[in-house]
Amino acid sequence: xxxxxxxxxxxxxxxxxxxxxxxxxxxxxxxxxxxxxxxxxxxxxxxxxxxxxxxxxxxxxxxxxxxxxxxxxxxxxxxxxxxxxxxxxxxxxxxxxxxxxxxxxxxxxxxxxxxxxxxxxxxxxxxxxxxxxxxxxxxxxxxxxxxxxxxxxxxxxxxxxxxxxxxxxxxxxxxxxxxxxxxxxxxxxxxxxxxxxxxxxxxxxxxxxxxxxxxxxxxxxxxxxxxxxxxxxxxxxxxxxxxxxxxxxxxxxxxxxxxxxxxxxxxxxxxxxxxxxxxxxxxxxxxxxxxxxxxxxxxxxxxxxxxxxxxxxxxxxxxxxxxxxxxxxxxxxxxxxxxxxxxxx
Amino acid sequence: xxxxxxxxxxxxxxxxxxxxxxxxxxxxxxxxxxxxxxxxxxxxxxxxxxxxxxxxxxxxxxxxxxxxxxxxxxxxxxxxxxxxxxxxxxxxxxxxxxxxxxxxxxxxxxxxxxxxxxxxxxxxxxxxxxxxxxxxxxxxxxxxxxxxxxxxxxxxxxxxxxxxxxxxxxxxxxxxxxxxxxxxxxxxxxxxxxxxxxxxxxxxxxxxxxxxxxxxxxxxxxxxxxxxxxxxxxxxxxxxxxxxxxxxxxxxxxxxxxxxxxxxxxxxxxxxxxxxxxxxxxxxxxxxxxxxxxxxxxxxxxxxxxxxxxxxxxxxxxxxxxxxxxxxxxxxxxxxxxxxxxxxxxxxxxxxxxxx
Numbered sequence: 001x002x003x004x005x006x007x008x009x010x011x012x013x014x015x016x017x018x019x020x021x022x023x024x025x026x027x028x029x030x031x032x033x034x035x036x037x038x039x040x041x042x043x044x045x046x047x048x049x050x051x052x053x054x055x056x057x058x059x060x061x062x063x064x065x066x067x068x069x070x071x072x073x074x075x076x077x078x079x080x081x082x083x084x085x086x087x088x089x090x091x092x093x094x095x096x097x098x099x100x101x102x103x104x105x106x107x108x109x110x111x112x113x114x115x116x117x118x119x120x121x122x123x124x125x126x127x128x129x130x131x132x133x134x135x136x137x138x139x140x141x142x143x144x145x146x147x148x149x150x151x152x153x154x155x156x157x158x159x160x161x162x163x164x165x166x167x168x169x170x171x172x173x174x175x176x177x178x179x180x181x182x183x184x185x186x187x188x189x190x191x192x193x194x195x196x197x198x199x200x201x202x203x204x205x206x207x208x209x210x211x212x213x214x215x216x217x218x219x220x221x222x223x224x225x226x227x228x229x230x231x232x233x234x235x236x237x238x239x240x241x242x243x244x245x246x247x248x249x250x251x252x253x254x255x256x257x258x259x260x261x262x263x264x265x266x267x268x269x270x271x272x273x274x275x276x277x278x279x280x281x282x283x284x285x286x287x288x289x290x291x292x293x294x295x296x297x298x299x300x301x302x303x304x305x306x307x308x309x310x311x312x313x314x315x316x317x318x319x320x321x322x323x324x325x326x327x328x329x330x331x332x333x334x335x336x337x338x339x340x341x342x343x344x345x
Numbered sequence: 346x347x348x349x350x351x352x353x354x355x356x357x358x359x360x361x362x363x364x365x366x367x368x369x370x371x372x373x374x375x376x377x378x379x380x381x382x383x384x385x386x387x388x389x390x391x392x393x394x395x396x397x398x399x400x401x402x403x404x405x406x407x408x409x410x411x412x413x414x415x416x417x418x419x420x421x422x423x424x425x426x427x428x429x430x431x432x433x434x435x436x437x438x439x440x441x442x443x444x445x446x447x448x449x450x451x452x453x454x455x456x457x458x459x460x461x462x463x464x465x466x467x468x469x470x471x472x473x474x475x476x477x478x479x480x481x482x483x484x485x486x487x488x489x490x491x492x493x494x495x496x497x498x499x500x501x502x503x504x505x506x507x508x509x510x511x512x513x514x515x516x517x518x519x520x521x522x523x524x525x526x527x528x529x530x531x532x533x534x535x536x537x538x539x540x541x542x543x544x545x546x547x548x549x550x551x552x553x554x555x556x557x558x559x560x561x562x563x564x565x566x567x568x569x570x571x572x573x574x575x576x577x578x579x580x581x582x583x584x585x586x587x588x589x590x591x592x593x594x595x596x597x598x599x600x601x602x603x604x605x606x607x608x609x610x611x612x613x614x615x616x617x618x619x620x621x622x623x624x625x626x627x628x629x630x631x632x633x634x635x636x637x638x639x640x641x642x643x644x645x646x647x648x649x650x651x652x653x654x655x656x657x658x659x660x661x662x663x664x665x666x667x668x669x670x671x672x673x674x675x676x677x678x679x680x681x682x683x684x685x686x687x688x689x690x691x692x693x694x695x696x697x698x699x700x701x
Contacts, residue, residue, distance in 0.1 A: 064557035065528070179646045180397070209396035209584065209647075214628040214640050236557060239630030243638050262634045280562035281632060282591035284614065290569070291562035291591065297527050 024096070025052040026230050027076070027198055032090035034071050034080060043301045045071045047254035048090070050327075053198070058224065058231040060245035060262070062238065062277075066298055067251040069234050073200050075100075076232075077111050094198070113143040116191035120203035122183035126175040132159070132186045133171035136193050143194050158189040163219055181212040188219065195227050202234045217244055238281060242266055247333075250274050253299060253309035256327060260334040270336035273310045308338070316340050351546060351578045352408070353384040357417035359400075359407050363651060375651045377403040379602035380417070385595075387545075390572070390579040392589040392610070394625075395599035398650055401582045404599070405548040408580065409441050410434075422545065439469055442539040446551035448531035452523040458534055459519030462508055463501040465541050508537045513567060529560035536567065546578045553588060565592055586629055590614055595683075598622045601650050601658040604677065608684035618686040620694050621659045627701070639701050657687065665690050665697065 034046040046068040053059045063069045074080045076092055076099060092099040099110065111117075119125040127135055136158060137151035146154065152171070159167035162185040175183055184204065191199060201220065205213035221244065224231055233245060241248055241262065248265045250258040250273065258271040269275045276294035296313045299305060305312050307322035314321070320339055327337040360374040378400040385391045393401045406412045408419050410426055419426040421441060429437055445451040453461060465471075506516035512533040523531060532552065539547050549568065553561045565588065571577060583589050589596055590610060597607040598621065606619040617623045624643040631638070643662045648654055657675045660666040669689060677685040688694060 064559065181646050210586075210628040211396065211624055211643055212646065214630075214638070214642075215644070217630070237630065238558075238632040242632045242634040242636075243630040266632070266634050277558060278632070280559045282562070282565065282587040284587050284590055284626075284629065284631070290566050293562045293566060294559040297529055297560065 026055045026057075026095065027051070027053040027232070028093040029072070029076075030091050030093070032072065032075060032092065033088040034068075034075055034085055035088040036084045037086065038084065038302070041302050044254050044304070045085075045301060046075065049251070049254075049256055050090075051249055051256070051259075053230045053232060055197070055230055056224075056228050057247065058233060058245045060241040060248040061232060061234045061251060062236060062241055062248060063251035064236060064298060066301065068254040068301075069251045070202055072251070073117075073202055073232060073234050076198075076200060077115060077117060078102075078107050079117075109143070112139045112191070112196070113194045114196055115198045115200065116194070116196040117200040117202065118184075118187050118191045118204050120206050122180070122187045122207075123175060125187060126183060126190075128175055131172050131174055132178070132189075136186075136190045139190065139194050155189070155193060158193045159186070161223070162186070162189045162192075163215070164189070180208060181215065184208060184212075184216055185219070188216075188223070192223060192227065192229075196229060198230045198232065199224070200232045200234070203236070204233070205240065206235070206237070213240075220244075238266075238277065250277075253304055254301060255309060255337065256335075257310065257338070258334075258336045259327065260331075260336075264331060264334045268331075268334075270330050270334065270341040271310075271338045272314045272316050272340075276313075349387045350384040351387040351422055352580070353418075353420040354404075354408060355382050355418040355420075356380050357382070357404065357407060357419065358415045359403050359412060360415045373651055375649075376602045376653060377650055378407060379650075379653075381597075381599070381602075381604045383597055383604065383607060385546075385578055385580065387578055388572070388576045389595070390581050390593040392581040392583060392593035392596045393599060394583055394586060394589055394596060396584060396625075396647060398601070398647055399599040400602040400650065401599050402550055405443070405550050405580055405582050409443055409548055411443070435469070439471075439542040440545045441548070442542065442544040442546070443548045443550060444532075444535050444539045444552040446554050448528065448535040448555075449523060451535060452531060454523055457520055457522055458509070458526075459502065459505050461534075462505045462519070462538055462541055463498075465538070466501045466504055467497065469542055471542060504541075508541055511540065511571070512537045513563075527560075528556055529563060532556060532560075532564050533567070536564075536571070540571065540575075543575075544577070546580070548580045548582065550582045551584070552581075554583065554585060561588070568592065586614075586626065598625065601647060601653045603658060603687065605659065605688070606684075606686040607677065608681075608686075612681065612684050616681075616684075616695070617698065618680050618684070618691045618695055619659075619688045620663045620665055620690075622686075623694060623698050624664075641698070641701065657689075665693055 029049060029051040032046055032049045036043040036045055049072050061069045071080055087100055133155055136155040140146045140151040140154055156167045156171055159170055164170050164182060164185050178186060205216050208216060235241060245262050248260060248262050249256050252273050258274050269278060279292040280294060282291060294313055299309065299312060307324050311317040311321040325337045325339045327335050330336050330341045357378055358380055359378040360376050362371040363373045363375060364370060365372045381404060383391065393404060395401045403412065407414045414427055424437060426437065505519050509516055509518055514530065514533055526534065553564050556564060569592065572579060581593055593610050596610050596613045597604045600621050606613065606622045613622065617626055624641045627639060627641045641664065645662055648661060654661045656671040656673060660670040675687045675689055677687045680686050680691060
């Protein structure tokens with residue numbers, strides 16, 4: 001029996017003639033604020049984040065630990081526990097509706113159905129005492145009301161699609177019987193079996209070896225094209241971003257500091273934090289004596305500096321940085337939140 | 346063997362028995378490390394790279410004798426590591442240290458940083474009159490109140506403060522607990538602890554893998570600076586090849602318990618010869634959207650080290666394997682001066698890699 005209400009979501013599938021992102025983006029986050037009330041004060045994990053993802057597009061959300069990128073992504077599916085968290089403002093529009101306004105039963109019709117998520121650690125997101133097969137068919141039975149036999153057939157087909165050899169046999173395996181790469185494939189099968197419109201991938205390859213990472217990224221790309229879904233890829237690996245995303249948003253201390261097409265961001269990063277990240281990367285191609293570093297460490301989210309939150313670590317900072325810089329367009333489609341974004345070195 | 350090797354590893358083997366049944370019987374062995382040999386010159390860095398299950402961590406810990414070996418020989422600074430006992434072994438332990446991947450998991454949450462760093466100094470009865478070689482300027486920020494007043498414990502405290510300064514922390518951090526530090530700072534504490542007994546050799550076991558890139562760069566610079574200052578030798582165990590390229594002088598690539606290729610760093614990155622090394626290098630996503638991925642596809646997962654394929658262990662995933670690869674074990678061949686690889690098809694692999 002299903003107790004989920006299918007939310008009435010308007011589908012906007014008309015491609016634009018110029019190939020630009022569609023007029024109505026699939027996902028639009030406006031001024032999202034997620035705060036945590038702690039004994040030590042209000043922790044502003046996400047503080048005014050706005051994002052758009054067009055249909056079929058891949059957006060990379062990058063930043064270091066604690067910048068709020070995962071909380072932003074978890075908020076889309078209301079997966080941040082409330083309390084201690086609270087949604088302090090903003091909206092998340094998906095196909096014309098504000099997901100933050102949906103109740104729990106309506107959200108169940110979204111999760112795993114219209115929007116799915118895959119996680120970094122497949123072992124801790126798969127149920128260890130359920131077979132792979134029953135975890136995949138669960139979504140089909142719940143959202144699509146498929147019969148047991150049909151769900152089984154679709155699940156086995158999906159296991160084959162994600163590159164699991166002899167899927168009929170694997171269907172009855174438990175997660176511990178699979179290798180790390182296979183578990184990640186099983187999780188992808190589970191997430192995609194209902195053909196969601198948006199896939200949120202939270203560090204999907206961080207725990208994997210590089211040869212397996214390459215396989216999984218290729219698989220995701222293939223399935224994305226085949227199903228025409230959008231992907232929000234959360235990662236800290238700039239190499240993965242360069243190879244998979246069309247647009248990138250860089251987060252620092254709960255805010256987006258730069259938002260640009262991937263080519264523009266890598267060629268001419270405008271925010272000093274983004275430039276700092278690039279310079280800290282050890283190069284595969286050159287011999288460097290010393291790596292350039294961003295001085296200091298990320299400020300505590302309980303005590304962010306006023307104005308520009310990066311100014312305490314920034315080489316360009318001046319008195320005016322005590323005024324918070326707006327995220328503004330500095331080149332076509334390229335946004336940066338820095339007073340000196342035009343005077344980039 | 347050339348002039349001044351501080352560490353020489355010969356045919357190191359570590360097998361773990363697999364036991365099964367109500368009355369446990371050994372039914373097989375996990376061949377975690379299966380006959381590896383290499384040496385590291387004094388003051389240099391050898392990187393041991395490979396994917397999970399390749400045996401690189403087991404190798405590092407067995408060399409330190411944190412794990413007892415199954416077979417093989419390790420000579421450190423003229424001493425046979427596996428035959429030492431008692432006081433001699435304890436003395437050796439001072440000289441060989443380790444930095445772990447997870448700085449939080451390897452620090453005792455209930456001890457202050459100061460007592461944690463002082464413990465080895467007191468246990469090993471180190472001569473505390475000797476300094477680490479920091480100039481007096483470096484110590485100027487230690488308050489006179491905390492300078493040594495009475496014997497060992499106070500001397501140890503001064504040493505702890507010196508150590509903290511050395512790794513870029515402040516002397517007053519000595520009174521704090523691990524949870525009060527960020528990930529990068531904790532790794533600095535891990536480094537301070539490894540340095541406490543003034544070792545000659547440090548195994549860095551994925552020492553920067555858990556850190557964010559900007560913090561990783563700070564720690565890599567620190568490790569380099571300390572190496573130059575104290576003439577340290579590193580065995581750098583890692584899976585991030587960008588980091589390896591930056592820090593090491595030589596690289597050894599492991600696959601399923603064996604070394605498949607070993608060469609000077611620049612050589613292995615520019616002219617990899619073994620198909621596995623080539624696949625590994627070509628799998629790294631390049632942080633440049635204009636450079637399309639030119640991956641040499643290898644399919645599937647690595648086989649289990651409990652049941653490695655016969656012959657060349659990579660043949661089951663190798664794009665250019667032939668029947669001959671399945672026959673005997675393939676030893677390392679000299680390709681160039683100082684460049685060894687365990688592959689019988691290197692002419693083809695080199696050509697294919699160039700044409701990629």
